[in-house]
Amino acid sequence: MREGAGPWLGAAAALVYVVLLAPVAVVVFIAFSADSFIVFPPSGYSLRWFQRLWAHEALMRGLSLSLMLAGIVTIGSLAIGVPAAYAIARAKVPAAGALKAFFLAPLLLPTLVLGLALLMALQPLRLTATLTGLALGHMVMTVPFVIRLMVTTFATLPDEVEAAAASLGATPWRVFRRVTLPLAIPGLAASAFLSFLLSFDETVISLFISGPRASTLPVEMVRYVEGRTDPLVAALSVVLIVATLFVILVVERIAGLARVVGR
């Protein structure tokens, strides 16, 4: 048997990567453009669009709202999703299988339908275009993800380890805190990361329930692109790419570390 992929397969894979990443590369070039319009290749390079971005009030407000929203959604999703997943994985609730399927439903619905439904549900509660409303809307997306991930995480933990802790005198809460939770850190890190990014990136639902009072970054970006075609949005994209890569590296460190410490 030959190790790794053959030359043809390798070439094909490289081609796929080029096709996938080429638009991103174009965005990076344009972000550093000195032109006033989107031209590729740019006639000169500068940091002027990054400076303009920094001074653009609506986008900056959107960014800070999106960051705060993503933080709240992450904490909320873990607070709801982790206990729910534990109950389902340990079959401590009746019809655990049916519940698991039920929590899959929001993932299968088109976000367009979900956005419209949320708008109609939140309007009478006067929660549209509020931080609370946006957080609730996003959590409809993220909680199912957290439950899916954590059910798998808990299910792969051997229950004999928990039984051993109980037989040694640990109360159910202490078992969860000293044994189950530390062993679930990789799953928790992945869940937190995913919730954060899903919320930060969410556009369709946000478009439905955002308003002048509270508008997330993706919504502001859509509005901006509707009116203008300058490299400002490209500069913003580069900032987002760098930030995401940074988060991925941090999570990889935490989760990777947990795996080394854990098993």
Added chain:
Amino acid sequence: MEQPLAARNHQCALTRRMSHLTLNRLSKRYGETVAVADVSLSVARGESVALLGPSGCGKTTTLRMIAGLIQPSAGAIEVLGVDVTQVPAHRRNMGYVFQSYALFPHMSVAANVGFGLDERGVGRSERDRRVAAALSQVRLEGLSARKPRELSGGQQQRVALARALVIEPDVLLLDESLSNLDARLRDAMRLEIRDLQRSLGITTLFVTHDQTEALTLCDRIAVMHAGRVEQIADPVTIYERPASRFVAEFVGRSVVLPVERSEAGLVLGGRPVRTAHPVPESRALELFLRPQRIALAGPETEAGAHNRLGGVVRSHVFVGDRLEVLVDTQAGRVTVETSGAGAVAQPGDAVSLIWSPSDTLVFARAAP
């Protein structure tokens, strides 16, 4: 045999007082399936009892019910005369050693062993001292900073044992604790566990499917089959006087021959055969013999009070520590175990098989 009532009551009270762990008609049902049925057992302080049986006989379920990890459907568990049936696992003070060891993978060896002491609120210096003592008990000094995955199977087993012993449990529960080790390590660990158990005088329940483990480790053996206890007795009685066909077949090797009932008595291969033991009422009977209790002799040997069956040697099987001689008889093929020393009948030789009526057990034939 008949005792005055007062004396019998007194003896009853005495055994109850001495009983450390008592199972009273313990049962577990899962829907229609009966996993454990009416298991009653009384274990004295410092005694070690094996629950022996094939997989699926309910022995692990019984052990888990004692630890409080499974809630029984019926029956009661008493420790030192106190009913603990409804007490949750974390307040039972049982040391449980799992088949998988179930060590905490994210904790060091010392933290694993110290876990139960932390949960009991034992102070830091006291805990460290007791952890060190427990680790030296199982000869693991110097490994306290290691993680479980850095240890061999035998070392992990010792950590699990130290972790269960350090809390000074009322009862030590061992679930197939040796079955994941290779044969040589298993023999060494078996002796080690027995010495530790004896020197600490700790009441121990040992679940196993391995009869050697049960026979060598335990004061008494409860043989389980299909959720029920078939027989509880000391190892010698279990081996020599099995109470049922199942026990006879499960523990040790047996020669099983069909035997008929006639007016004069039992008939084996056309010849009368005697037993010193009771014969069941059933019409279809089988005779059980231990192969090493059958003597090979010349064809015309006078058996006297013993049983005799004539046959022809078919072949030899050399098994290292013994020689098995296969003999074809009127009643069927019989395996005789000999030490292999001295002259042995060769294939084709006519021989007599001779054995004592006290080694002859008769059970009802199993339904086909």
